Amino acid sequence: MSVSARGRFLLAHGLGTGTLVIGALLIPGQALPGQLASIPARNWPLTADRGRDAGALLAGLALGAGAAAALLLRSRSRRERLVLAAMRRDGPSALLSRFALEHDLQRQAAALAAPGPAPVALLVTVHCRCLGKQRLLMEPTTSIAAILSVLHRDLGAALPPGWSWSGYRAGDDALALRVGLGPDNPLLDPTWCQSWLERVRAIAAEVCARFLAGAGQGEDIRIVAQYLRGGESAQAWLRLQTFGETLADEHPRALHLLGPGDRRRLKADDAIQRALLGLGAEDLELRFQPILLLANPGHIGLELLLRFRPPGLAKLGTEAVFQRAMAMGIAHRIDALLLERLAGVREALQELGPLAARIDYISVNVSSASVATPQRLAELIGLLRTHRVDASLFCLELTETAATDLVKEQRSLVSTSQRLMNELDFRLFIDDFGSGLSNYRRVSEAWYDTIKLDLGLVRGIGRSFRLQRFVGSLITTVHQLGKTVIAEGVENHRDLAVMLRLGADAVQGFLIARPMPWEALAGFLQDSPWTSPAGIAELQAELRAADRGLALADPEASGQAATPDAVPLERYILDNWSTLRSFEEFVLLFVQELRAWGLEVLRLSLAFLPDQDDIDCSQYVWQRIRPGEVTTLRMQRDFLETEEHLASPLHFLASRNRILRLRLAAGAEPPFPFLKLLQAEGGSDYLGLRLDSRGISIPVLSVCLAGSSRFSEQQVERIEAMSSLLSLLFHAYESERSKRLALLDALTQLPNRRRYDSQLQAALVASATARSPLALALIDIDRFKAVNDTMGHAYGDTCLIQVAKLLAQHLQRENDLVARLGGEEFGVIFSQTDATNAARICEQVRVAVAGAGIHHPSALCDHRLTISIGLAVWCPQTSPRCDADALQQLADDCLYAAKHQGRNRLVVRQLDPA
Numbered sequence: 052m053s054v055s056a057r058g059r060f061l062l063a064h065g066l067g068t069g070t071l072v073i074g075a076l077l078i079p080g081q082a083l084p085g086q087l088a089s090i091p092a093r094n095w096p097l098t099a100d101r102g103r104d105a106g107a108l109l110a111g112l113a114l115g116a117g118a119a120a121a122l123l124l125r126s127r128s129r130r131e132r133l134v135l136a137a138m139r140r141d142g143p144s145a146l147l148s149r150f151a152l153e154h155d156l157q158r159q160a161a162a163l164a165a166p167g168p169a170p171v172a173l174l175v176t177v178h179c180r181c182l183g184k185q186r187l188l189m190e191p192t193t194s195i196a197a198i199l200s201v202l203h204r205d206l207g208a209a210l211p212p213g214w215s216w217s218g219y220r221a222g223d224d225a226l227a228l229r230v231g232l233g234p235d236n237p238l239l240d241p242t243w244c245q246s247w248l249e250r251v252r253a254i255a256a257e258v259c260a261r262f263l264a265g266a267g268q269g270e271d272i273r274i275v276a277q278y279l280r281g282g283e284s285a286q287a288w289l290r291l292q293t294f295g296e297t298l299a300d301e302h303p304r305a306l307h308l309l310g311p312g313d314r315r316r317l318k319a320d321d322a323i324q325r326a327l328l329g330l331g332a333e334d335l336e337l338r339f340q341p342i343l344l345l346a347n348p349g350h351i352g353l354e355l356l357l358r359f360r361p362p363g364l365a366k367l368g369t370e371a372v373f374q375r376a377m378a379m380g381i382a383h384r385i386d387a388l389l390l391e392r393l394a395g396v397r398e399a400l401q402e403l404g405p406l407a408a409r410i411d412y413i414s415v416n417v418s419s420a421s422v423a424t425p426q427r428l429a430e431l432i433g434l435l436r437t438h439r440v441d442a443s444l445f446c447l448e449l450t451e452t453a454a455t456d457l458v459k460e461q462r463s464l465v466s467t468s469q470r471l472m473n474e475l476d477f478r479l480f481i482d483d484f485g486s487g488l489s490n491y492r493r494v495s496e497a498w499y500d501t502i503k504l505d506l507g508l509v510r511g512i513g514r515s516f517r518l519q520r521f522v523g524s525l526i527t528t529v530h531q532l533g534k535t536v537i538a539e540g541v542e543n544h545r546d547l548a549v550m551l552r553l554g555a556d557a558v559q560g561f562l563i564a565r566p567m568p569w570e571a572l573a574g575f576l577q578d579s580p581w582t583s584p585a586g587i588a589e590l591q592a593e594l595r596a597a598d599r600g601l602a603l604a605d606p607e608a609s610g611q612a613a614t615p616d617a618v619p620l621e622r623y624i625l626d627n628w629s630t631l632r633s634f635e636e637f638v639l640l641f642v643q644e645l646r647a648w649g650l651e652v653l654r655l656s657l658a659f660l661p662d663q664d665d666i667d668c669s670q671y672v673w674q675r676i677r678p679g680e681v682t683t684l685r686m687q688r689d690f691l692e693t694e695e696h697l698a699s700p701l702h703f704l705a706s707r708n709r710i711l712r713l714r715l716a717a718g719a720e721p722p723f724p725f726l727k728l729l730q731a732e733g734g735s736d737y738l739g740l741r742l743d744s745r746g747i748s749i750p751v752l753s754v755c756l757a758g759s760s761r762f763s764e765q766q767v768e769r770i771e772a773m774s775s776l777l778s779l780l781f782h783a784y785e786s787e788r789s790k791r792l793a794l795l796d797a798l799t800q801l802p803n804r805r806r807y808d809s810q811l812q813a814a815l816v817a818s819a820t821a822r823s824p825l826a827l828a829l830i831d832i833d834r835f836k837a838v839n840d841t842m843g844h845a846y847g848d849t850c851l852i853q854v855a856k857l858l859a860q861h862l863q864r865e866n867d868l869v870a871r872l873g874g875e876e877f878g879v880i881f882s883q884t885d886a887t888n889a890a891r892i893c894e895q896v897r898v899a900v901a902g903a904g905i906h907h908p909s910a911l912c913d914h915r916l917t918i919s920i921g922l923a924v925w926c927p928q929t930s931p932r933c934d935a936d937a938l939q940q941l942a943d944d945c946l947y948a949a950k951h952q953g954r955n956r957l958v959v960r961q962l963d964p965a
Contacts, residue, residue, distance in 0.1 A: 141220040143196030146203055152219040152227055156285035166282030173238055174277050175228040175248065176292060177202070177255050178299070181263060181271035182224045188263045199226050202258045209254055226255075232278075241308065248274050248306050273299045277309040291317055319363070326361045327376055332388040334360045337396070338566035341575060342537060342559040344411060345551065348584035351576070352537075352557065353413045354448070355396070356566050357389065373418065382420035383427055389415065390438050397441060399569050406576045414446040414480055422449065422467045435475055442475055448482040448503070469498040480537070484508075495532070502529055506540025506560070513545030516640065523553040530554065551591060635681035637780060638671045641773060645754070648766065653734050653757035657774070659748040660705050661691065669748075675757065699725050704741045705749045711739035712762075715755075733757045738767060742774050750774070796871040798848055799855035807870035807878050811935050814882050819927055826881035826889035826924045829942045830858070830896075833917045833954040834909050835875035841908040850916055851875065853905055861896045886924040890959050893920045897957055917955035921946025925962045933962055 139151040147155075156174075163171060179202070182195045189198075203218040203226060210216060215231035228251075230238065237243045255272045275295035279288055294317045295309045307313075335357055342352035359365050364372050376382040393415070400407050421431045449468065468479045478500045485508040504522065512518045526536050538550045541560030550558055563581050580586040638657055645652050658670040668686040696702050700723050704711055715721060715730040715737055726737060734755045742750040752774045756762070762770075794806040802810070811827070818825040832838075832854060839847040851871075858877060862869045866882040881889045897918055905916035923941035925933045945958040952958070 141196070143194060144200045144203075144220050146200060146226075147217060147219040149219065149221055149227075152221060152229070153285065153289065155217065155229065156279075156288055159279065160283065160285045160288070163281035163283075167280060169234075169239065170232055170278035170280050172232055172279040173228075173230045173244070174279055174288060174292060175230065175251065176221055176275045176296065177206075177226045177228070177251060178222070178273040178275070178296070179224045179226070179255055179259050179271070180273065181259050184271060185263050190262070193262055195224055196220070198258065198262050199224075201262075202226055202255055205254055205258055206251060209250065229279075241310075244276070245306065245308060248276055248308065252305055272305065274306045275299055275309065276307070277313075294320065323363050323367060323372075323375060324379065326363050327372070327379060327381060330359075330361070330364075330385065330388065332391040334364075335385075335388055335392060336360050337392060337569065339413070339569060339572060340559060340566040341564045341579075341581070342414075342557050343563050343581050343587075344557050345587070346535075346556050347411070348587035349582055350409050350411050351582060352411050352446075353572075354559065355389075355413055355415050357385070357416075377418070377420055380420070382418045383423075383430070386418055386421045386431070387434055390434050390440060393438060393440050393445060396569070397444060400444070403573060403576075406573055409576055409582065410572075412446050412478065413444060414448050416448045416482065419450055428467060428470065432471070432474060435477075442477045446478040446480055446500070447471060448480040451481050451484055472498050483539075499534065501535045501537055501556075503537045503539055503559075504555075509538045509540040509546060509550065509560070510542060511546065513543070513549045516636075519549060519553065526554050634780065635671060635683060638673060638681045639679075642673045644773070645770075649760075650756055650762075650766075651758045651760040652754065653732060654729065654753075654755045656701075656751075656753045658701055658751045658753075660701065660751060661748055699723060700737075700739050700753060701751050704739045704751045704753075709741045711737070712767075713737045714761075729755045735759065736761050738762055738770070740767075740771055740774060742771070799852055799871050801855050801859065801877070802868060802870040804870065804872050807868065807872060807880070808935070810868045810870075810880055811939075814880050815925075815933060815935060815938075817882065818925065819933075821883070822927045823883040824885045824924060824926045825933075825938070826884045826886065826922060827938050827942045828879040828881070828889065828893050828920055828922045829872075829939075829946045830877040830879065830918050830920050831946055831950070832875040833919055833950075834907070834912055837909045838907060838916075850905055853903065854900060854916070854918070857899050857903060858896060861899055862892065885926070886922075886959055886961055889922055889924060890957065893922055893957050893959075896920070897955070901955060912954075919946060919949040919954050920957045921949055922957060922959040923962060924959065930962050930964045938962060 139148055139154070140146070141148040159172065179195075179198070182189075182198060186195070199220055206226075206228065207216070207218065210230075214236070215233075217229045219227040219229070221227035232238055238247060252272050252274050255274075259272070273296075275292060275298075277288065277291055277295065291309060291314060295307050295313065298313070299307055336359065338356040338358055339353045340356060342354060344350045344352060357369055359367075359369065359372055367375070373382060373385070376385055396413065400410065400413075403410075417431065420427065422428045468481075471477050472479055479498065480501045480503050481499045482503050483505040484502045485505040504525075508518060508522055512522060529536050535556040536554075537557040537559060538555040539559045541547050541550060541558045541562050543562060546560075547558060547562060564575060564579070567575065576582050638655070641657075642652055642655050645655070652673075653675050655673045656670060658668070660668055668684075668690055670684040670686070672682045672684065673680075674682075690696055691702075700711055703723070713721060713726065713736075715726060715734045717730075719730075721727050721730055726734070729737065734757055736756040737753070738755075739751065739753040742752060752770070754762075754770065794802060796803040814825055817823075832850070835847065835850075838850055855871065855877070858869045858879070862879060864881075867884075868880045870878050872878045879893075881892070884892075897920055901915060901917045903916070907914055907916045921942045922945055923938050925938055927933075941960055941962055945960050949956050949958040
């Protein structure tokens with residue numbers, strides 16, 4: 052073989068060998084080819100051509116390695132394409148994935164690098180939250196992914212032909228649409244876009260209802276959309292879309308079409324986020340709110356409160372900043388910054404000199420984020436030790452849930468509060484108690500020193516009987532456990548007085564002092580009357596003296612010893628009558644007062660019997676067998692003529708004697724059959740009183756005691772005084788009730804003609820003032836005379852009630868009014884409503900009545916009840932003047948036309964210019 056031939060052989064041999072070698076290196080477990088060993092190197096002649104032959108072999112090896120590398124790149128690229136293709140599809144739903152959405156948006160943003168005047172696409176996210184909430188209502192074979200796939204199909208079928216769009220699965224229960232916007236696409240009009248998004252929401256609700264057994268889904272469908280414009284990045288689009296989803300959570304609305312204002316809000320939101328991430332200890336501004344220690348007059352506690360110096364955070368407010376920090380997962384960092392500042396607070400306290408002795412403690416709020424996990428709790432404990440926080444001066448405030456949560460350890464379960472108290476000997480306050488659903492079992496067993504009642508339990512307590520009873524029992528229970536109570540939110544002297552009576556150990560609120568900088572504390576300690584022991588003692592004495600002045604002079608008159616904390620029922624009722632919810636509640640207060648005197652009450656009745664006017668009888672009855680209930684009885688006037696009433700103590704008291712006192716001794720024969728029943732139930736002493744009348748009705752009170760209880764003369768006088776007060780309040784309640792009833796139709800409970808006429812006059816004036824349209828509809832049931840004549844008036848009344856319910860269901864706008872005008876005619880006033888919208892609503896009502904399947908005896912009506920509607924519309928812009936008669940006449944003409952054209956139809960006309 053010649054040298055040149057050998058060179059060509061070696062070049063080819065090296066090329067193939069190099070390729071195979073690289074291939075073997077790329078494929079694990081592949082043996083090297085045998086050609087390397089078969090090259091006859093030892094037979095090469097020792098000539099000058101040997102060098103050239105070796106070069107040819109090396110060149111072949113290099114070329115083979117290059118070819119193998121190219122093969123590797125092509126193989127890797129193919130695998131990457133397969134992986135990317137798999138990532139673009141959501142397996143369960145077969146829709147494009149979230150990854151595909153991000154990738155497609157990046158490509159679109161890159162293609163639109165230059166800003167453009169008009170949007171090029173619309174990005175829509177449909178959140179079907181009902182799918183997660185009501186998963187149990189689905190069929191076992193149905194998945195959320197399958198429902199989203201059906202929704203994608205139905206939305207695609209509803210899109211007009213020619214629209215370019217793509218659908219993606221954007222989350223567990225979310226579908227995203229990317230709709231292209233050409234120059235003629237109507238979605239470029241925001242108003243049209245809003246209506247189209249409403250259509251998308253309706254389709255989503257229908258699909259969800261189909262798979263969730265028809266449960267109501269509309270309120271759980273959220274739509275977030277934005278226009279995509281050139282010159283923006285995919286990251287900016289996705290960030291704004293996520294921000295829109297946050298808005299849907301914070302401000303629940305069915306539809307959010309994001310605009311420039313939302314982009315500005317997002318920019319501000321990002322600035323707040325950056326400020327939070329860059330927060331330092333020097334950015335915290337400390338405020339201190341005094342806590343008045345009632346058990347130690349002249350001394351106070353302090354609650355340390357945070358404010359933020361950065362302008363954006365200061366404007367947002369402390370509570371909102373913490374909420375944002377919680378959402379970002381960095382709230383525990385703010386606690387860490389606060390702990391750095393406590394050493395400076397301690398030094399400032401020492402500089403107060405003798406005044407420092409009047410500050411018993413400083414409480415520091417710790418967020419739930421700092422104790423949310425065992426690791427976070429360990430970090431908090433480490434920080435408290437590192438900063439040498441003085442447990443004899445500083446207390447920790449935790450929310451109820453955070454304080455009582457159990458922390459897993461190797462050997463046992465302990466609560467957060469228990470670990471803090473055990474390891475560091477800190478006093479611990481449970482903050483904001485009562486602001487959520489309290490777990491009383493855990494609170495009763497929790498480790499803590501003090502409960503701080505949330506301001507929601509304290510604010511307005513002076514006017515709430517329920518709160519006083521509840522909070523009073525809670526304070527008593529906490530004291531029995533050896534703990535103390537602080538009342539937050541005391542803002543007026545009435546609430547302060549109640550908390551003093553209920554036994555709160557300390558109070559805090561704006562009445563005492565607002566949060567102040569440290570520099571103002573010295574002045575507060577020196578000059579405030581709240582830090583004067585003599586001033587606090589004088590205040591308590593004044594409150595007790597005021598209560599004693601209203602109490603009975605003779606302690607035996609109430610059946611129990613007088614206590615300085617007791618508040619007479621008369622004072623409570625006069626102070627709180629406007630906030631109690633019903634007259635039955637007044638009667639219950641009366642019973643509880645009698646029981647507080649030590650009387651065992653079997654039955655109490657307060658009846659209001661007609662005097663001269665033709666009014667109903669009202670009676671409120673409390674019985675021992677149902678201690679938390681007052682039964683209300685309303686009877687017709689003819690009840691007064693029955694034998695049952697004529698032989699009753701009520702009739703005797705109303706018509707003959709003003710007072711009736713009877714001891715129901717065993718074996719004695721009571722003079723009234725009703726008293727025999729009370730005697731058999733264990734009654735022992737009966738008191739009946741006729742109270743002063745206002746000329747409308749005769750109030751009669753009757754009280755029957757049980758067991759060994761007996762009335763004293765002083766108690767009878769007190770009962771009569773309290774009963775007269777209840778009588779006056781009853782007449783006030785009845786007056787309001789009568790006014791309401793005078794404006795209602797008795798059969799349908801719709802507003803009557805009087806209310807309708809008054810509302811129409813007011814609506815005309817409002818429309819003229821606001822220059823807004825007004826619509827008036829008259830509705831008549833078709834061939835209703837045949838219903839009464841054939842089926843009877845009782846069935847006719849039933850039909851009227853059913854139609855009234857349908858009208859009320861479909862006419863629920865706040866400013867609209869539907870009324871019964873008389874017979875089978877109804878009227879509807881549509882305020883600020885044009886002809887198109889009023890006609891749409893009326894047509895919905897007409898269809899609903901026809902579809903309700905209410906039977907009509909006439910074949911002319913196809914044996915179903917229908918209605919005809921005449922609708923008149925007044926527009927102040929085209930017809931400046933209008934009166935009620937003109938609008939009413941036009942609506943009546945329209946109704947006549949609807950009847951004349953065949954009934955079961957709507958006729959609409961607009962008032963012509965005068």
